[in-house]
Amino acid sequence: MSEIPGHILVVGAGLGGLRTIEALRSAGYSGLITLIGAEPELPYDRPPLSKQVLSGTWEPARTQLAGYERLRELHVDADLGNPVVELRGTRAILANGHSVDAGAVVIATGVRARRLPGQTDAFHTLRTLDDALALRSRLAHADNVLVLGSGFIGNEVASTAVEQGKTVTVVEAAPHPLARSFGPAVGGMTARLLTDAGVTLLCDTTVEEFLDPDSGVAVRLATGDELRAELGVVGVGGIPDLDWLADDRVIVANGVHCTERGSVVGTDNIWAVGDAAAWYDPACGEHIRTEHWTSAQDQAKIVAAAILGVSVPTMPTPYVWSDQFGMKIQVLGRVAPDDDIVQLHGEGFGGGAIRGTVLGHFADDRLTAVTGFGAPAIVARYRAAIVGVFDRAQVEAFATGLAAKRVPAGA
Ligand SMILES: Cc1cc2nc3c(=O)[nH]c(=O)nc-3n(C[C@H](O)[C@H](O)[C@H](O)COP(=O)(O)OP(=O)(O)OC[C@H]3O[C@@H](n4cnc5c(N)ncnc54)[C@H](O)[C@@H]3O)c2cc1C
Known part of the structure; x- marks a missing residue:
């Protein structure tokens, strides 16, 4: 894209969306910026949801990334609680029927929590502030907790529950925790963290069936055993929610495919950052999607610079952390x-x-x-x-x- 757009639309009012806007303004962009968010909340941070918010040490207000005053300072026209339902070129149609026409669009819509086949409503997932508050209030009254999935979020929930004196069982389909990214060395040490803390960890174990939600939190495993608990949580990763992106030019395969500068492949005025984006990684020659807090921020800086045609920072070494046990x-x-x-x-x-x-x-x-x-x-x-x-x-x-x-x- 050669010309700097006079109006930039950012879809998704989370970390990546906010950091893109901040980077645009700090690079001197003075055009219009519209921010559209699906959730009614002002931009907030997600890592504390499975840690400080769930444990009750933080109230929700501490997770806020920007208040109204900050958005005013950034001269952002924000419309929250009104998701984009369709994108036609760079024209976004919103849930309330209004539309926004911009010269460039930045997609920063994150992911939604993945559900297991047949998962009943008796089980919680954890992606949003509402999810965290619902889980927190149920956790306070449950003595035993069943967590399905031993990834970072499942383990963090297990850790918080153990700290509160609950009896916790974690079921993992793979032979060890964190198996999506790690082999048995890291997985085995993480398993030891769980079991040393008193968690019952069942690996290599799949859920065959979610039992009638009227009977509470209950699953039948492939072994035939039934597990019941007062509280159930599914933590099996996230999937990009990009059904609204009905653009034939755009490749959506586990994230929207982007160049190594975040430009959506097949377009010259649409960009994507954060959990929803699968950026081309020259180190491995593939499009990689990560769900890392630091990547969303790093990508936001790169996209802002690329849109404005200023010197683009290089992508720092990837980094992710988890706090557990x-x-x-x-x-x-x-x-x-x-x-x-x-x-x-x-x-x-x-x-x-x-x-x-x-x-x-x-x-x-x-x-x-x-x-x-x-x-x-x-x-x-x-x-x-x-x-x-x-x-x-x-x-x-x-x-x-x-x-x-x-x-x-x-x-
Ligand atoms: C519980 C939890 C704990 C985590 N802990 C860690 C951690 O310890 N370390 C770490 O590195 N990472 C952690 N992460 C991951 C990190 O929070 C994400 O990588 C980061 O939030 C990604 O930013 P994002 O902007 O891509 O997505 P998000 O922050 O999820 O923001 C996306 C926003 O887009 C909105 N949206 C979705 N669809 C639409 C639409 N159609 N129209 C408008 N808006 C839309 C969503 O409502 C959301 O507000 C955690 C995530 C969760 C959920």
Whole structure:
């Protein structure tokens, strides 16, 4: 796109949408910006929903990313609680029948919680503030909790429930937790975090049937066993909700396909950021969709710069974290389930204490990522080694150097 559009429409009033607007304004964009949001709430942050909000240590107001005053400062025309239901070129049709015509559109609509086949309404999912508040009030009155799915969100819910003294069972279809992204090393250590905290973890176990919701939270497993609980939560990931994007030019396959600068493939004036977007990743030659808080922010800066035709920042090393069972699990870099794993620090991989353990992920003998368990200060040191695609010998020397300096793992 050569000309700077006079009006930019941002669809989705979450993290990616807000950060795009902030980046546009801080780069000096003075045109019109319209922000359309499906939820009635002002932009809010999601990571605290499964942590501080669910545990009751934060009230919802603390999750707010921008209030009305901030939106006024940003000169944003916001319409919240009125989703886009159709996009025709760069003309968006809203649920109330109104339409918005803009010179460029940024899609930042995130994902909705995936449901399991046959899932009954007796089970909660966790994506929105409303979901978190509903779950929180039910959690207060439940003694036992059944969580289906041992990914980050399922484990965080399990962790919060355990902290509150609940009896928790987690069912996972894969052989270990976090199996969508990680192999048995990280998965096995995470399993130990759960079981050490007293969670009953059933891996390699699928739900055959959700039983009549009138009988409460109840499932029959493929083994024939029935599980019942007072509270049920399904945490099996998210799916981009892009049915409204009826544009033949746009490829929607697990996220809207974008170039490595966030321009939607097949268009020259539509962009996408955050959980809904599958950006081309030159490192692996594929379109990759991530559900990472930092990626949404990083992509927002890149898209704003690309729209304005100013110097585009490079995409930083991917980063995601999760807080569970009193520990921060951090992943810096690109991981794959078949990575070769080397323990760089700590002794958790060998069955020892998990806190302070840092694992190196290698592909073709090169460091692609590190995963840390309760070791934030050490994880941060590895950024340069990942960017520099260190080989094994370099990484081992680096790890030995850090150990000699006695760098503390961090809080
Ligand atoms: C419970 C929870 C805990 C998390 N914890 C972590 C964590 O610890 N670490 C981490 O890295 N990441 C975490 N994440 C992921 C992180 O929050 C997301 O990656 C981030 O919010 C993505 O930003 P986004 O703008 O793409 O989507 P969102 O923040 O989800 O915003 C999308 C917005 O678009 C709106 N929308 C949808 N459809 C339409 C439409 N048709 N029209 C208008 N608006 C629409 C939605 O209502 C929503 O408000 C967590 C997510 C959840 C749900």
